[in-house]
Amino acid sequence: MTESAAAPPAESGIRVSTLELFFDLVFVFTVTQLTWTLAEDVTLAALADVLLMLFVIWWMYSGYAWLTNAVAPDSSTRRTLLLAGMAGFLVMALAVPESFGEYGWLFGVSYLVVNLVHSALFLHAGAGSRQAAKQLAPLNILAAVLVLAGGLLPEPYRHLCWIAAPLVQITAGHVHNLELHQIRAGHFVERHGLVMIVAIGESIVAIGLGFRDVRLDQGTIPVAVLGLCIAYYLWWIYFAGDDQRSEHVLARTTDPRRRARLAVDGWGYAHYVMVLGIVVLAAGIKKTVGHAFEPLHWGEAIAVGGGVALYQVGHAAFLLRLGLQGWAHRAVAALVVLATIPLGHVLAVGQLAAIPLIMAAAAIIEDLPGVRRAGGSTAISDFGRTPGS
Template sequence: MSQAPDTAPIRVSTLELFLDLVFVFTITQLTETLTEHPTAATFGNVALILAVVWWMYGGYAWLTNAVAPNSTTRRTLLLVGMAGFLVVALAIPEAFGESGWLFGAAYLVVNVVHSLLFAHSGGRVRVPLSRLAPINVTAAVLVLAGGFLPEPFRHIAWVLAPILQISSRWLLRPQMHRNSAGHFAERHGLVMIIAIGESIIAIGLGFRGVELGAGAILVAVLGLCIAYYLWWAYFAGDDERAEHVLAHAADEPARARLALDAWGFAHFPMLLGIVVAAAGIKKSVGHAFEALHWGEAIMLSGGVAIYLLGHAAFLRRLSLDGVIHRVAAAALVLAVIPLGHVMAVAQLAAIPLIMIAAAIAEDVPKMRRTGSTSISSFGRTPSA
């Protein structure tokens, strides 16, 4: 039997949006890091950093979904958590170097504040603290320890941290979590649109010192088109349908599993894809009519493909349509990598064209079904 949707949905507060803006600075820093060192090793480090930071962003999304930041103590603690996120982002360029200890210390602050806010909440939402807090804090200690350890032990500690965090999906009882579907979906939708917007800013920073000729303008416009169709894939109705599925989950445990799998795990590759695609676009700035190196061309198409596959996983987990279209688009986007090795602008133009075609292929059958329904009901007398 389906659970009724929330009768009094809560909305995202401006303070939560403020936290999102601080968190998304991470996207800018990761994009810059990958742009400066476009190697497989840097990609792995970027993925690790994003994994641990995204996990705790999700922790704060769960927290404020259950505990409104409506008291001075809660707002003050949230401010301290925001400061932790800010320092984490600032330390990203040298997170695996001399700033590793600083990243780890700030990340530990983020985790401790999260636990304190849960402890201060009172009532039923304190229950998850007994198991969740030790897992999160232990992961943070591993990250902090990595800042002091030599290689390869530094990376081993970092890899163990997200493994431990992800394991909580099975270690914790899902009924320990509750969420308001509207607030939860809106919160993650906002962070996605901010992340896409932040990627545009990151690309824009690459134009410093570049003459604004025809090539530069073309790269800017095509980069915007790619960002637009990343937005389209997520927000062209699927966000509302996803919220509906979450709100009508069979029971609280089912809702919790959906929330963690779809908005937690499946959103990670989408954010990673935004970072990688933005770095690829940024590397083409000033080289519109030149050939990209293979690594740069792979980043450009690979980032978009990672994003599309992440969204396909999101839709698949929620049993929504559009999975095949996104998987097919991801495959075609990867297939145009050689175009970038010939001329950057050719690959930049091909990617949004593929995404347009995928959107049309997905929407036309829906429009036909809607049209058929409208025609078949035309002239009928509405029932009383």
């Protein structure tokens, strides 16, 4: 029996709470703020700052996803602490546009609060999770202190601290004992799926806000419709069955350390790339509002095509890491989408129309008999073994 045909274990029946979804809505506001920040200055320097901010933000979002996977927010104390964490994310989001300027200190203080609350909540988890937190929390807090220092110090120390923070977090993900984490696959996959659909939806909101004070006519309506079409295919890529197949893989990986490593690589790093793609794409499309029948600057055309390509590459890495078929389709489609960048430099609406056509063609090809990912996982992850072997 293939993994896609078999029923997932009983643990997949554990559902994400409405409070967790509320938390995700607050978190996604940071994605909106990053989109607007990049749209204001579509340059490599601005992109580098967004890369750093999104990494540290996504790291702690993932930390809270792991947290509520280990301990449900089902008491007044836990809910109050989770509210404090939400407040930290909200203030961070408000400070995002000036995180490397006037409000760097505010971003840093809020980020430190988010980390401290996360550590405090893990004290209410099981014995294994508490032990893991004792190893992980000091490094997380060190990263938060570096972010705070980056908000207080002048250049070049500011960026040096910001670069050091993700490096500390990546190290933390490798040096602490992953076997101490017990991951409930169904809840874990559902939580990340929900935040992805919210992030995709929020990208539409971010684009829509760009229509304020813009006349609705033949030069603006196509941007809105084509932006929606692109967002639809982002949804299709993630939710056309691979979300369910990924849950099967994670649920059937019985070794705790390997399951946790799959979670870090697949739902941590690969999802970071996908969320980054959403941010870059939304920023690029926002710049086309009111300029559909004009050429885009190179940076804007690269943002539109590169954002979609980043999303596809992130999903390809996700499938590859979990040993699921279909990653090659994503990689090829990403390359084809990148080929639309010169078209955008000629005519914005031409690029916006070409991208959903390419994505639709990729979807049709994958649905052809003998091509569609019909068989679950391939034996390519972890040195040729299927996860859980």
